[in-house]
Structures are given as structure tokens and as C-alpha cells.
Amino acid sequence: MSFLKKSPWILHYAATSCNGCDIEVLACLTPLYDVERFGIINTGNPKHADILMVTGSVNEESRKVLENLYAQMPDPKAVIAIGACALSGGIFRDAYNVYAGIDQVIPVDVYVPGCAARPESIIDGVVQALGILEERGKQRKRQRKVALS
Amino acid sequence: MSYETLALAAAFIVLGPLVGGLLAGIDRRLTARMQSRQGPPILQPFYDVLKLFEKDTTIVTSLQTLYVWCFLFFMVISGVILYLGGDLLISLFALTVSGIFLVLTAESTNSPYSKIGSARELVLMMAYEPMLIMVPLGFFLVAGSFRAADIAAGDPSQVIQLLGVLIGFLFILTIKLRKSPFDLSSSHHGHQELVKGLTTDITGSDLALVEIGHWYENVILLGWLYLFFAPLGVLWALPIALVLFFAEVLVDNTNARLKWGTTVKASWWVAGLFGVTNLLVLPFI
Amino acid sequence: MLLIAFLIGFPALVALAVAVAPTADLRSQLVRWSAVALAVGSAVLAAAYFRSEPLYFSVGEGLRQLLDLAFMIGGLVVAAVLLFSCRRVKGKEWAIPALIVLQTSLILVAELGPAHPVVENPFYVDGFSLLMVLIIGLVGGLITLYAIRYMRDYHAHANGVADRQPAFFAVVFLFFTAMFGIVLTNHITGLFFFWEITTFCSFWLISYSGTDEAIRNGYRALALNLIGGVCFAAGIVWMTYSPDLRTWELDTLIASGGAVALIPAALIAVAGLTKAAQMPFHSWLLGAMVAPTPVSALLHSSTMVKAGVFILVKLAPVFHGTVPGLLLALIGGVTFLATSLIAINQRNAKLVLAYSTIANLGLIVMCAGVGTTATLWAAILLILFHAVAKALLFLSVGSTEHLIGSRDIEDMEGLVYRQPILAMTLMVGMLGMFLAPFGMLISKYTCFKAFLTVDVFPGGGVLLLVILAFGSAPTLFFWTKWMGKLVAMPRREQPRIGAVPGEESFALLVLTAATYISCVLFPVVDWAFIQPFTHDLMMSGLIPVGDDSTPWETVLMMTLMLGGLFLLPLLFWLRPPKFTPISGYLSGANVAGSASYRGAMGAEREVAARGYYLTTLIDEQRLTRQGVLAAGALTIAMLAGTLA
């Protein structure tokens, strides 16, 4: 059994979001939704995080930060893109300075649509990410075994 | 040292983390309830730590792992001494060494968040150390020994005699448990200005070891608290100690963080007002 | 007896030889082998009188008068030399010649008095003085070895400083004579004579570099130590003319107990306090840090300042259970508390060491003032552990300074990666200074126990305990902060620094080993040196019978901790965990793999993280003023208390 599923710690990064999605992400932590029920904790620290939640569209400035945060997360890890902006650039898609979706910068596992994404669907996205995380965990374990032998 | 205490010490090594983890779980649940949330399962802390062992460990410098080992080692030693019924002062020294190694862990990464955390942790250690030392001293003046076994077998009135010391101890217990208003060095809530402070750059299995160390620490602190009431018999002492222990959660949830200067001054004032006064008037009680 | 003569006389001869040695090379050889000879000599002395009862050596009538005469003339010569050195006094320093004249006239009043007391046994050995001999001979010898190379580098670094190395080493060896004299002589004017020589040596070595700062600090040290000297001389005058107590012998003074000996003992104690740099006299030791580092190690931490506490511990039976004794303990306590706090403010490594030295001496004074078996035990162990660990720290700082060109703690960042050996020696020294299971903590533990049972007046013991508790906390802070700097990952590639020269690293490694070993073997030290000493005092009823043995359980736990501190690094070294290195968290703004981040406008900035010096919490000036006032008042009260 993998405990990754039971204790996903989350890093939330707002690439250049309008903060609409961020408010929804934080709403998940409020008593109404209370994601800590599932062991989900919002850490502010990539080094402790298992799941990276990105909101907003990435531009050239935030790209470096995003890459860096992603690199600093220890494996196994998963990425969730939240909101239209993160998925595809959203309404800023045609702007000269944004990437059309964060998956052009880092690999994304789960896409949560919406403008803004609703807390329910965010939680749903996390649940989906858990499955991926677990799979990666197993993979990682095998890799370590191979590395040892 | 009897078979009983040997068994107790062995139980501490094996069951210490389990009890500590449970305490942490209950703590989180209580906190959630105070915030009218449902909160995580009681076993959540165990899930967290087991997960951390499944994760990769990254390091800034390989030395940090060594310091984490030392931190855990001395923490266990401290607890073993306490539960063997041994010398409280020595147990306290070991606890201090352990704390120093945690500070060194953070310092060795030399990253600003860890550094702020470790510097503040040191300030906190300086703040609580005098009061913490006064606890064994008070016990000695009452029970005539530094040994936990002798203290536990002391006079039931000792908690009355040491009321000031107890108040002082409860005050610094808030610091030791890293609760608000004294969670200056490493907050439970990572998404804020000092990130995770001390533990910011500790990951994976290292972080799990730190977490286990903290569980041990909580059991040790609970043991200290228990000693005040121990002569009343376990049926009274344990519930009282637990209630007081969890009263810290209430404090945690109803206070905002203080600045380090205020913290040091407040702790030293409390140590002076309650601890020292208590020790001074002890001969007359 | 011959051995004693050798230890006292031989360094003086070496001093002469060194001063006139024709070549630098010859001088180095001479210094090297003489240091070895001293170390061997002290070890032989310790072995010869191993676990012996205190032994007193009498000399024939002729020799006795010769000694009296020698001490008198010697004293006059020292006074003359000191007066001559006063030619550069400025401003308020005119008091120095006045003090010298005052002190010399006092001592002459005693010496030229009609029929001064006869000294039957001018020399002695006991467990404590043997241990002191060992410290002086072995630690001092190592420091001298270290100094040979250090001084050569020192002159290579310090341009504009006149190279007076022949005189330097001559004074160092003269100092050895004086130190051995202090711990082995029972003759009180002899003791005074040696005492004044150390004052002179300290003064000369502090002023060594000849800069204005050095000269001013030298005079400050001289002035404060002369205050002690005047008190000492006054004590001797009292002992010469007092109707109750007419003696020139230290052991008789001690044996007469608190009833009659309190006045001279308190006067001599003031001399001890000045030499041990206790508040209100402490400022000279801070100024003394301008001296070359081996001098700081030898005189100002390991040996000379220990002479101050040595005499206080010797006098402890007189003070035991008296109010002046408690006041003496409180002087130590005030010093311990204030200087521990002030040390947090310091960035200069040598000043941290200086403050911590003063603080630890304060702790020893506390023990001496209480004067029970257990505190004497603690005091003597503190002297030993402190001598070893502090010498190690000073020498390490000296080498570090030569290699990185700074003695600022902040500049020692990442020394673990730049010069692992030095970092290791520094760390062991620091661990030895404040952390379980090392020596200082064992002594502190005993202090706690011993102070709990002080009952001179109600609350006295608790007061000492509280001081100890509040003083230990800042100690923890400033050492750990420094250790943190040493182990910190360097923020950028640091220039590689050279290796520690052979002779220096030899001294460092031996001292490191000694720090470890002394805390494993402290029960042996206890058995071999301390028990014979305290046992004798107990037998003669000077201190109450007490149990100074450490419970085996404590020893077991300490050993376990020590083992852990040794095995865990070993294990780590043998099987290092293989984890992925990654740069520290910088909010994702890291510039690849470094400790820099992208700041505003894309500018690259290096992270800056400094240690906490808590200047808003602790005001050095104010605290010093308060400490000096409090300790000064206590000193006056102590002297007044003896009259009551």
C-alpha cells in the first residue's frame, strides 16, 4: 500500500493568475471543503510537496520560477493545472507574452478546467492526481531497487 | 534501575513514536474542530511520515543527514534516561544537544529560510532553557533527588509546592511544542513568510526522521509534565497531564505569533516571576 | 624537590638562552626542545608524586634565608622593571607607577619588618597543584610549540611590527617559571614574587606589537593587575603583623579557617579576582586580545588567568560557609551571567573566546566561593577542561586567522568545506565548552547539585542556581551560532585555503584528542588528582565531608552519548547516504545551482544571511556597566564583610 495517496502535500503556485483560481484553491482549505480531511496540506515549500498546483498563464518571468519549483520537488510528484489560463493561456492566450498553457513548460498530469475552477472540481483533480502519484511511487520504488542491485 | 523501568525505557524506544504520533494526530484533529472543520484522521501523522519515507530525499549538503541522525539519537537518549527513572538534569542536557543538532541541520544548508528558522530556534532555546533547568532543580528541592523514579515516588503535595514552576513549565511547553504564539522557528503552516523555517530544506526520509524526533520529544515533554502529578497515582496524573498538554492546542489556536524579542523577555520574566520565586519560597512551604 | 627546582629554574635559564640565541633557527630548536623538556618534566613530577598526600618540603636554614632574600630582591627587580616600562604612560595611567610604588612599599614593610614569620616549608605538592603543573607543562608546552611557527607567520603578516621574537620567547619561558612557582610554592612572598612576574609577562606580551592600542591595553592590564597586587601585598602585611595569624605559609593560612584568616584571604582573593579577570576588573582581558594568539591561549585562557582561580580554590576552605564566601561566589556569578550575555554581541572570534573565558572563570569562582567538596571537584575539573578546550579554540582561531585573513565569525562561513581539519578542531573545542557529554557540562552538572545544598543564608544557593541557569542559556546561543557558521554551506565558491602548518596541526590534533580523552577519563583524573586533594581537606576538617563520586548511571549515559557522537560520524563516513544534492529553497528564484537569486529587474543577487547578535536585546555597554557596578559593590561588601 502506498501512503502517497493518504498524505498528498500541495504546493500552490500562481504563475500569473488573476487570483480568481487562487481564491478557489484556498477555498478548498476552508471549513466548508476542508481538504485536510484527506490529509491534504498546503505547504509553501516545493521540497515538501507531492503535488504542484499551478494557476494562471505562464509568462517568461514566471517560467523560470515554475521550472525551478518543479525541479526542487522530490520524486514522486504530480502536477495539476488549474483554470483556463493554466490549461491553455485562457483569455490571455493570444497575448504576446504568455505561454499557451503551462504544459509547454513542465509536464502536466491533470487538467482542471474552469474560469475560475470550482473547489469541487479542484478536489476532484487532486483525487485523480493521487492515482498517478501512487503509480509513480511504485515505479520509483522499482527504480530504486534496480539502482541498489 | 529496576526491570519495570527497563521495560518502560524499552517501551519508550519502541512505542514512543506511536504515542507521539497519536498525540500529534489528536492535536491536529482538535485544532480542526476548534476551527469547525472535520480534520484529518487521527492516524494522519503516521501516513505523513510513512509517505515521506516513500519520497526521494534531496539534500543541500550531505552533512545535514548526519546532523539529523544526531538529533534523533540524542532525543532518544534523553527519553531513555527519563523513562529509566534516571537523572532529569542529564535528560535535559541530552535534549539540549538534540536541539542543537537540529539547529545545525538547518544552518548547514545556509539557505535563508532555514537560517531564519535556525536563528530563531536558537533564540527560543535561549528563552526556555532557564525555566527548563529550574524544573529539575525544583524537583530536587522537593524530592531530594534529580532521579525521575524518586520524584515519581515523592509526596503528592509536590505539585502544590511547585505550582510556580509548573506554571513556568507550561509556559515554555508552548515554545517547545512549537505552538503559537511562539512558533517562530518552524510553523505548522508552511504557506507563510518563513515557509517551514528550520525544516525548509529537509526532505524525504530526513524530514521523516525529524518528525519522528519531534514525536519522541512530545512524549518526553508529556513525561515531564506527568512527573509533577506522578505522586497522585497514574489514574489522576495521566489524565491531568493529558488535559494540560492539549490545553496547548487551545493556546495555539487563540494566539498570534510574537516577535522573538518579546518571546525572550516574556519567557525570562515568567521564569523569574514564577520559577525563581517558587524556588526561593520553597523552604517555607 | 629537585624536580620542583628544575621546573621553576629551568625555564628561567631557557629564557636567558633564548634571548641570546645567535640564529633564529637555533632559537626555534631551543624553544622546541625546552617545551618538550618542560612537558616531560611536569609529567615526571606528576608521576613521582602520583596520588600522594600533600607533601611539604623544608629547606635548610641558610637556603631559607637565601630564598627570603631572593624573593625580596627579585620583587624589587620586578618593581624596577615595571617602573621602567611605565615611561610611556599617558593621561590617567600615571596611577600605574603610583600603584607599583605603593605595592612595593607595602611588601617591603612586611619583608623588612622586625622578625618576619619563618617559612618552614617553602615548597609543596598536592593533587591540585600537580594537576596544574600538568596543565601548564603539557598544554603550555603544546602552545609554545605552536607559537614557534605562528610567530614566524605573524611577522610575515604584520608589517610594521618590530620583530622581537627572541625577547618574546624569553618572556614566555620566564612566564613558565612564574607559573610553576605559583602552583608549587608555599612561601607567601615567593608566591607574590611569581605573581608579579606573571603580571609583568602579561603586560609585556600584550604590548608586544608596539601599536598604540597594544600599549594602552597593556597598561590597562598592568593597572588592574596592580590593584590586585596591592591587595595581595596588603594581605601579606596583615599576615606579618596580625596578632592572631602570623605566618608566611600558604598552608597555615588555609588551615587557620574562616575565623582568623578571612581578612588576608579576602585581600588575596581580590588579587585572584583581578588575575582571573572577574568583574569589575575584567576589561583588561578583553584588551589583552590584541596580543598574538598563542599568548592569548597560554596566558589569557589556559594558564595565567587560572592562577587567579587557583588561589581562590586553594583559599576555598577559608571562605567556606562564610558570608564573604557567598559574596565571592556572587561576584563570580555576576561575571558569569553578564559576560555570557555580552558574548552574544560579539562578532570577533577572539572576543567571543575572551568573554567566554571570563564567564567560565566566573563559574569557577562561584564554585570556589561555595567551597564544598563537590564544588571544589567541579572547579578543578572546570579548570582542566577549560584549559584544554580553550587552548584548542584559541589556537584554531589563530590558524584560521592566518589562513583566511580574518577573525570575524561571519567570515568563517563554510569552514567545514574549506579547511575541514580546522573546522573539526574548532567544533570539538566548542562542543567541549558547552555541550553534553563533554567536560564542562559534567562540571556544570555537579555545580547544580552542589549549589542546591548551600545554606549560608536562606536563598543564597537558589540565587547561585538561578544565575547558573540564566547564564547557561546565552552560552548555548553564542556557541551554536558560531558552529552554525562553520558548518554552513558556502554561498559561493570560496578560494581554497592552504593547509595548516605541521607543527600547528600537531598541537591542534593533540589538544583535540585531549578534549575527547579528558572527558572519557575524568573519573580517572578525579581519582588521581582531585580525591587526594579534597580528601586531605576533609580529613583536616577544613571542608565538610561530602561525596564527590559521580553515580555510575550518569557516567554510563555520558559514555553512551560520547560514543554516539563518535560512532554516528564514523558510520556516516563509512556508509554515506546517497541523496540527490539540490540548491536551497529560494522561492523558486534561484539562479541555477547557486545561492543567488534573481532580484528585481532581473539582477542577480547573492543571498545574505547573517547570524543573530541580538543587539536590540543586549546592550553591551549597559550590561558591562551594570555588571561592573554590581560586582564592584559585591567586592567592597566582601572586604567589608571580613571585618564584621
Ligand code: SF4
Ligand atoms: S482561469 Fe479565470 S479565474 Fe483562473 S486565473 Fe485565469 S482568468 Fe483568473
